[in-house]
Amino acid sequence: MSDDDKTYLPALTRQVSELVLAGSLQHAEEALSQAADEQGDYAVAEVLSTLPPHVTALHLSGFDGGKTSLATLLVPPKAWAESLAYLAATWPDNLIEDDPERIAEGLFNQVHGVVFGTDDIERRHELLQEASATDHGATVFAIIWSLAPREIHELAGEIIAKGPYTTGQTSSDSDFVPLALELAKASEDGWERSLIELFPEFRHSADLADAEFSDDPDEEPAHMQRNTRELLYRLRKQVPSVRSAPRRGARKSIGKDIFS
Template sequence: MSDKANLPALTKQVSELVLAGSLQHAEEAFSQAADEHGDYAVVEVLSTLPPQVTALHLAGFDGAKTSLATMLVPPKAWADSLAYLAATWPDNMIEDDPERLAEGLFNHVHGVVYANDDEDRRHELLQEASSTDHGATVFAIIWSLAPKEIMEVAGEINLKGRYVTGQTSSDSDIIPLAVDLAKATEDGWERSLIELFPDFRHSAEMADAEYPDDPDEDPDFQQRGTRELLYRLRKQVPSVRTMPRRSTRKSMGSDIFS
């Protein structure tokens, strides 16, 4: 049987494993496919999985966990899956602990974008992810964890362009991601900023804006909060009512390469 002939069976197997909650077994299926047929097989399967299934699988991994899927997911497939991430969150988490969800989202994005040292792939991932409305909201959610620093780095980017260093008044881990997004795609960076700060039409308009030093003081311009942005992302999930839910039943699946 040719490699391509195996792909539909592997796609079906991985989908069943993910929906059954067996993420580790899905990763093992990817690993076996890569060993026997090369990374090509994993990339092809990830490019054909339904985006909601990809979202369920990738949601189980972040920078602290090794995953072939995060290393090899095609940029377009990852960008499409981001639209479904909000459907994987418990209903009460947005209201009760929005910062925790936003931090988890940052870990997810960081884990995929920096899964390897390939700068071209990193830029492709960032370009695809930020090119959609839901992608802009994803990045705005992350920026909402450090809005003052994001505004500072936006000013630096306006002044220095690609020579920006990303130095701000704090050592936020979010800033390097923001700088890399701006370097990868000016349009994507602008979209994410405007999603966070809707009073502005362009980052250049932020040049004279000042973020108050007092954390209890509201800025003179509108800034969407983390909770509001999470709800905005939830509203953008396609067909939430038909979103596959991960089962609590464990399944090993079938070995298509035996």
């Protein structure tokens, strides 16, 4: 890194951070865009890697995959994974209580936008591996799966049965299945952790695959299943202090190499 970079990048980091905290997301994006034009994508990625994770969460929360964002395309996997811990701090209490599905759908759009922002499979898998390696990341994915628990259950069964030959087909054309399948391919442990967050009675997806799901959507499930609102509050409790660094979860790997 040149001497100019050593002074330029910290100054840009402060500028972007201040703009995001002030609510000027568009101006923050403009500053990043100018940096990309003058210094290249590396400079943007470097800035995004040094932003505090709560700032990254605030920044990315303004983009749902339908809006163009350099931050969405270039955020480093580790920085993105750490920022997920702070997302729940951006959600209004009344919206969690009154319309949890709306928050979960927005969360899905944001996660999908980052993961599928480019065609780079290696980056996609690095993003999913980093995010799902944390307790809060497992909860984020479980929130998304809670919008389609039956389809996620079907996918878990297909993955166990077919391994690397799975197509991800379920009884309905769910938008969440491609993301779930990509997570299972990227990180077996991360996939298992997200399933256990949603279905805490099961200790392995093989057990979940044998569970019976009713065809009646109004019938109470025979096994414990966390709903969307419960998971949103669960993530809210996991929001760390901005003074503390996010920590890796203590859960151990429970996978059996499903795609080998």
